[in-house]
Amino acid sequence: MVQRLDILKETPSQTAGPYVHIGATPNAIDIAGVWQTDLGSVMLTAETTGERIVVKGRVIDGAGRPLTDALVEIWQADAAGLYNSPQEPRGTADRHFVGWGRQAVDRDTGEFCFATIKPGSVPFGDGRLMAPHITVWIVARGINIGLHTRLYFGDEAVANAGDPVLLRIEDRSRIATLVAPKDLSTDPPTYRFDIHLQGPQETVFFDI
Amino acid sequence: MTQEGSYYQRDRAWHPPAFTPQYKTSVLRSPQRPLLSLENTLSELTGPVFGHGRLGPLDNDLITNYAHGGEAIGQRLVVHGRVLDENGRGLPGVLVEFWQANAGGRYRHHKEGYRAALDPNFGGCGRYITDPDGGYHFRTIKPGAYPWPNRVNDWRPAHIHFSVFGHAFAQRLVTQMYFEGDPMIWQCPIVATIPDRRAIEQLIAALDRNNTTPMDSLAYKFDIVLRGRRSTFFENRPEGN
Structure with missing residues (x-):
């Protein structure tokens, strides 16, 4: 026998x-x-610093159908690259930006939409x-444990090419699943980020 | 004081796998490629803070927080416990959200197809931000079991859904709580997605006879464990390693 480590087990996930x-x-x-208001439903105030963007997308199953019952959360740094979190050691983030958003996908179209x-x-x-990048987390019926992924920006080709996380993806063709193309025809511009749970376009998900 | 490093890696054998064909919806919603292993960076080590000021006084009282002239019908319960990390420390400031069916097993939701009656005084949601020692509690009614479309005639055991937001995005967890002594736990395809019986038992709240309220409520105790964090005894590197 040896001494016990007395480490607890993480509570198991359920859908x-x-x-x-x-x-x-x-x-x-x-x-x-x-x-009165759902947490995470509004990310911006007039005082928030930074370039306004919209992130839109759907969560798509293995048959190509968008989920209409998913919940999507995002977590991101402020315009200066600082997280509004006590765990942020490098400085104080924009106090007008929490950096966390949460949306139910549309019950008919399956689309989520974050103004950030x-x-x-x-x-x-x-x-x-x-x-x-923006951290993205997805839960829904049929997803037994929440899925973590990242959105990178289509207009950041140089930065993306040197990103230490993207560089780790051996199958280079899969990097595109994490890069949201920019649509300048809207104001503010829209980044389109469809998440594929399965199939040839399966999104890269992370074990973090 | 030692610095804290990354979170302990998740024991994926303790959690349900993504693909569990006995739970049919998982078949088309389960990623098939291996997850890409990513050591924690600041993006995973950080997370938002939810101030106590965001919550209302009835947010943790499901018996009255949707009242339309009366109280929710059903077996009155207090559910309480602590949110801990794997090192056994209570975690303060954790957003705990819960939702459930009413006493008949019916959810207040446009997709619900079960014929049990809606309770006009029961919405089914609540939330709490943990105390300095990690404690939380809420008042509710015991949810009913209900049928669901999976195999021809599957039923869910009585349960309460939990969403837990720790101090970092790496700790994010959604789970379900079951009730001690319920035989239906062991015939549920969603429970059975968890491969290890000990892990399932971690989701079963104990009847807490000592904390029942006389002439008012039964009590159940349900502790929740989030991932713990490594101590970086001899390292002098920026956080995120």
């Missing part, structure tokens, strides 16, 4: 199920009055800069 919106975004599904700002760059562990 968020088809009714995750009751808990996360009740106002979006007509459960009004429990609380373009984040600055954040360093990798070894000090190299990562390309600007």
Whole structure:
């Protein structure tokens, strides 16, 4: 026998199920009055610093159908590349930008839509800069444990080419699944980020 | 004081795998390629702070927070516990959100197809931000079991859904709580996505007889464990390594 390490086990995940919106975004599904606004539904105020952008997309299953019951969360740095978090050691982020957003996908089209700002760059562990990116997390019925991925920006080709995380993807053709093309025809510009759960275009998901 | 490093890697054998054909919806929604392993960077080590000021006084009272002239019908319960990390430390300031069916097993949702009656005084959602010791509690009614479209006649055991937001995005977790002694736990295809029986038992809240409220509520205790963080005893490198 040896001494015990006394480490607990993480609580196992279970699917968020088809009714995750009751808990996360009740106002979006007509459960009004429990609380006034759903957390994460608005990311910007007039005082937020940074280039306004819109991120739109869908979560698509192995048969090519968009999920209409998914919940998508995003987490990102501010325009200067600082996270609004006590774990951020490098400085104080824009106090007008939390950097976290949460949306129920549209119950008919499956589309999610975040009005946010373009984040600055954040360093990798070894000090190299990562390309600007947004962390994306998806739960839904049929997803047994939340899926982590990242959105990179289509107009950051140089930064993306040197990104230490993207460089780790052996199958280079899969990098495109993480890069959202920029659509300048809208104001503010829209980055389109469709997430494919399976199939030839399966998005790269991370074990973080 | 030691610095803290990355989070302990997730034990993927303790969690359900993505592809679990007995739970049919997972078949077309499960990634088939291996996940790309990524050591924690600042993007995963950080997370938003939810201030207590964001919450209302009834946010953790599902018996009254959707009241339309009465109280929710059902077996009155207090559910309480602590949010801990794998090192056994209580985690303060954690956003815990919960949602559930009503006493008949019916959800207030446009996709719900079960014939049990809606309760006009029950919305089914609540939330809490953990106390300095990681504690949380809420008042609700016991949810009913309900049928769901999977195999021809599958039923879910009574359960409460939980979403837990720790101090870092790496700790993000969604799970479900079950009730001690419920035989339906062991015939549920969603529960059975978890391969290890001990892991399933970690999701079963104990009847907490000592904390029942006389002439008012039963109590169940449900602790939640989020990932723990490594101590970087001899390292002097920037966080994110």
